[in-house]
Amino acid sequence: MNALKDRIALVLGRLTGQILHLRRKDGATALPGLVSGLISKNLLSSLSKNMTDGVVTISGTNGKTTTTNFLNFILNNAGFMFVTNTAGSNLERGLISAYANSVNFLGGYPKNKQRLGLFEVDEAELARTFDQLRPRVATFLNLFRDQLDRYGEVDSLVSRWQEMVKGRSEPGCIVINVDDPNVCKLQKYMSGDVITFGIEDENLKITELYNVKDARFCEMGNQLQYDVLYMSHLGKWRCNCCTTARPDPMVSAQNIILKNDSCIFDLVVKEFRYKISIDMPGLYVIYDAIAAAATAYALGVKTDLIAESLNQVKAPHGRQEIFVADQKEIRILLTKNPTGFNETIKIIIPDSKSVGINLLAILNDGIQDGEDVSWIYDADLEMLKKYNVDLVCSGTRASDFALRWHLAGLDPRLVCSDIEVSLYKALDNISPGGRLEVIATYTAMLQVRSILTSSSGEVENEIL
Ligand SMILES: [Zn+2]
Structure with a gap:
């Protein structure tokens, strides 16, 4: 009965999307999900369960859309069949819309195809939807101050993420940016697999301390020291009072060259090293690229293919x-x-x-x-x-x-x-x-x- 209700919900959501598309109206990335979600309450949970290859979530203050877009290139090349919300509609209704827009007119998926959900998820929404999505791989990029009226302080998000990782019902895997002390802390709460990524390039350090610093203290309340600072509070950090320190990342970017219109770096995954060149400038593009590489690696994609795909990526909208x-x-x-x-x-x-x-x-x-x-x-x-x-x-x-x-x-x-x-x-x-x-x-x-x-x-x- 529930399965039938879900199908009806999806068909109506899909229809909403098609009408909006035909009439060239905005909202095709959110409204179908809103319609489907009203008809069937546990839709996100049952749809995610149907993904035979599991669900991947990408969350963090900055870089969600670019990282998801990079993963799109990699997973396409790796032959995955996946549903994704690339348009950046990253609240629950956006995720359901992505599902609704991808089913056939009967509300089903083509048979005998592997299926994966690849979603960028708003960092506050992730805590609300984590139990329904039950991600096989959850990737955490960073936490900066952002839209305080909606999110509250970074600290409150950090503790919600910790509770979420601690309380998950299936082991799964988390992919974390070790350069962000708040994100790195998550591994303490994780009993399943942890894949780490970060930048390893001392030539890149910034000498001026900009006034944005969101993670300055260890859990004992002592101020963290930075041997290298790359951007905001991201860098090689450690605490002088306790044993807390940034671990060496499994996936890293090294020998970085930042140009006006592009960036070049070595992608290092364990003993493998690849030259990567991306036609988008900025250090955060490199963070997004290694986050995507680490996530693909967690999904079992071969490192050669990851490197080849990163060399083909293009910028997403805006x-x-x-x-x-x-x-x-x-x-x-x-x-x-x-x-x-x-x-x-x-x-x-x-x-x-x-x-x-x-x-x-x-x-x-x-x-x-x-x-x-x-x-x-x-x-x-x-x-x-x-x-x-x-x-x-x-x-x-x-x-x-x-x-x-x-x-x-x-x-x-x-x-x-x-x-x-x-x-x-x-x-x-x-x-x-x-x-x-x-x-x-x-x-x-x-x-x-x-x-x-x-x-x-x-x-x-x-x-x-
Ligand atoms: Zn300490």
Whole structure:
């Protein structure tokens, strides 16, 4: 009876998705799940049980979508049949939608196919849905301060994750970033398998301590020492008072070269070493790549295939996506919390001070952006003040953003809440061949994409 109810729920969810798709309406990544979930209450649990290859979850403050996207490439090449929520709809209704959008018209899956659920899951939602998903592999990326109005402090998430790992009903495997002391702690609560990843490159350490540090103490309450700090509170940490210290990771990135438009590194998995080159800049891209590699490794994918796939990856929507309009490049950089913002700023800083930066900075305060925008004060916008920046501020909180930039020593040329107007005004100042950097919160990123993709065919989407 329940199986029939689930099928009906899925068929109706799938139908909702198709209607939205035909009418070109947004919401196909969430509404089908909402419809299906209303009809059958334990749907997520029974659907996840049906996955013969199990469920993989990717969670953490930054990098969920990019890591899941990288895994997409790897698992496709490895021949897995999987259901995934690549559109970034990472709450329960998004997960059910992914299932509903993948069934046939009778609500079933094609027979004799291996099946796996690959889901990025919001870090607070993971604690709520963990028992239903029962992941075979749960990957934990990092925890930074993010949208405090929704999540509460990092500490509360850390303890919820610990309870969740401790209380799970099946052994499974966790994949953890050992460079983040909060995430590393999870292994203490795990009786099943643990795969670890991290960066091993002392040349990369940052010398200035930025003001974002979310994990400074060991469990005895003593301040952690860092021998190397890579980004925010991620690095090689240890405590002088107890035996707590970062272990050597099983999967690591070494010999890292960060370029303006790409990154190159050695992927090291046990005794194997591979050269990887990815056409996306930024240290966090490397974290996402080794997280994906470690997760695939946990699923039994051969290391040769993992390396080959990482060399083929492309950026997902709004994550360093590049559009071309009137011979000008527009690069969209999704930014939603202080640590991500700092890394984004490092990406747009040119090699030479004589090169100018054209920047459109958009701050929206919708639910998906975070209604509390005070996090912009925790990011190090001051890094840009030595550069020649043509700045336009936009979004529902354009003037709050303008004030923050002003305090960082940069005054906008234009402050305008209308995103379309701001985009064209920002482009006005750029000669052909030049580039506009767009820093945008989630809903702002979607708006910019939609303006660029719907404008009269002159725009050529050139996802890197
Ligand atoms: Zn200690």
